[in-house]
Structure formats: structure tokens, C-alpha cells
Amino acid sequence: MLTQESVLQSLKTVKYPGFSRDIVSFGLVKQLDIQGGHVSLVLQLTTPNAEVAQQLQKTVEQVLKFDVAIQSVKVEVRQPGATNAGPNPWGNQTRVTGVKRVIAIASGKGGVGKSTCAVNLACALQQLGSRVGLLDCDIYGPSIPLMMGTHERPTVENDLLMPPASHGVKLMSIGFLVEGDAPVIWRGPMIQKTIQQFLLQVNWGELDFLLVDLPPGTGDAQLSLCQTVPLDGGVVVTTPQEASLGVVRKGIGMFEKVNVPILGLVENMSYFTAPGGERVEIFGHGGGQAEAERKHLPFLGEIPLFTEIRKGGDEGVPVVVSAPDSAPAQAFIKIAAALKARF
Ligand SMILES: Nc1ncnc2c1ncn2[C@@H]1O[C@H](COP(=O)(O)OP(=O)(O)OP(=O)(O)O)[C@@H](O)[C@H]1O
């Protein structure tokens, strides 16, 4: 006998793409109608991402058709932007050819270790067998060339920039294109153009993950990125103390506003192990986890303060590459594995 309960039970096996939660507990299933063996339902999404809609529609149909009591299934997917009469700010989003997932590493706050996390997670994912690219969207203060140890100038082939690679990761940064330490003094539209070009006019090839290192704040670079490509997820980096968390909440809010799924929070500079082995929590401890719980977001893990992490950044060999078995490298590798498992 087909009932609302039995159908909902089946729908609970459908996970929202990128999340471990199912579409029923997310509250996406609306208007479930059962007439004899005919089931029709509406999925109300908050994202304008057409790929998510297609994927969910397909999975729901497949899952329900498994039930022998169901003769036909009609799934209507409703999305913001799709029925809106006004201009859709995300209407110009394009997927990057050959790139399976674009993931942004962000934080409202500066200096919390976004770039450090981005390079180490990129190298860790590469070591875990993924094909990885890393895009530096920090136009005013690019760190990726230094942290990945290359200043190779990209060449141009068939009107596309060819990304240099280091430690097995394909890279693009404004740091490769401007001379030495010359400051970039561009205004918003130039930043937008550059970021569009870095995403769509670079020959990224086939990638499993394109990680994007964002500058601090919620400004031009963040907006340009979100308008240019549909992001598959965001990782938010924080340090444990309240002063950092306050600004990080803005970063979380930004992703929520533009409907980018937040894959989780990373707490960097969690603790320091003194030469005697004593654990010192310079910035306090547990703020990241508490914030993740408060916002019902996954907590991805904590990264200790470690001289090797800073040295790796300055010397262009991330700790995940120079000492993969060390505690700080393992902390990054664990987070990379958790991210990989989400897709
Ligand atoms: N866990 C850590 N242990 C030791 N040093 C660290 C750690 N995390 C980051 N650092 C160092 O702190 C400095 C700032 O880190 P990073 O540049 O990654 O921060 P950011 O958030 O990207 O900064 P910005 O906002 O300027 O882009 C760097 O010198 C980096 O090597």
C-alpha cells in the first residue's frame, strides 16, 4: 500500500548533492500527491544551479521507480530565478569546461590561513589521486606563486592561458602575470574581468577539483566568482577566537546568500605544541567547532600552529608535500579526504 510515509521513506535515501543530509530533512519536498499508483511531487530548491536540479530530479525518479507499487512518477523542480520575472544575477553563470567541481576557500577575515589551507588541501587532494587546479582570486595580494614555489609565466595557446603546474597542481594567479612586486591598483570591473578570464579562458584541462583561494572579505572577487561560475561548495576557514569568528560569520552569510553549499568549517591555528610537548591554545580552542554546531555546518577539522606550515608557505613546498607523515600534514590530508568523500 502506497502511503505518504512510505514514499517519504524512499525519498529520505536521496542525499542533497554535496551534503550528507537528505532532501526530506532539508525540507525540499513539497506537495506530495498520491493517486493510486501515481506519485507527483514538487521539489522546491533554493539554488538556481540547473545541474543540481537535473541531478535531483533524476535521482528521485530512479529511487521511486524502484518501488513496485509506483506506476508513474512526476517530479517538478522549482528554483529561484527560473520563475522570477526580474533579471537573474546568476543567469550568466557558465561551468568551466572539463572541471567537475569548483570549491572556494574563504573567510570573512584576513590572515587566518585561507591560502595556507588552499595550497595544502590542493596538494593533499592531488596525493589522494584527484586531478586538481588552484586558482588564486586574490588580485591585490596573491600568495599562491610563493606558497607553491613557482613564478612561471603562463603561455598562450589557441587564445587560452596555459596554467603552470607545481607539485602536480595546475595554477593560475595574477602573480604570474604582473612584474615582480608591482602593486595591482585596479577597480571592481577589472577584477571581475580578470576573474572571469581566469575561470573561462584558462586551459584547465580535465580536473576533479578546482580550488579557489579567495581574498579576505566579501567584495568584488567573491561576487565576480559567484556570478561567473556555479560554485559546488565553500570551505570556511577561521581561527578559534571570537574576534575572528565574528567576521567569519559574514563569510558564512555570503555563501548562504548566494546559495553556495558550505562544505564545512576548518579551525586553523587551533593549538601549538611547545618543545616540551605541552599543548598551548594561543587563540583559545573549540570556537570553530562551536560555530559549526551553531550553524548546523560540518566541522572539517583543526589545524595546529606549526613552524613547518609557515616555512612550507614561505619556501614554496607545502607541508603536505615536504613532510606528508607529520602531524600538521596529516591534519590537512584528513580534511581533504573528508571533502573528497562528499562528492
Ligand atoms: N597553522 C599554521 N601554522 C603556522 N603558520 C601558519 C598557519 N596557518 C597560516 N600560517 C601562516 O600565517 C600567515 C597567514 O596565512 P595565509 O596567508 O594562509 O592567510 P590568509 O587567510 O590567506 O591571508 P590573507 O587574508 O592575507 O589572504 C602565513 O605566513 C602562513 O604561513
Ligand SMILES: [Mg+2]
Ligand atoms: Mg590569502
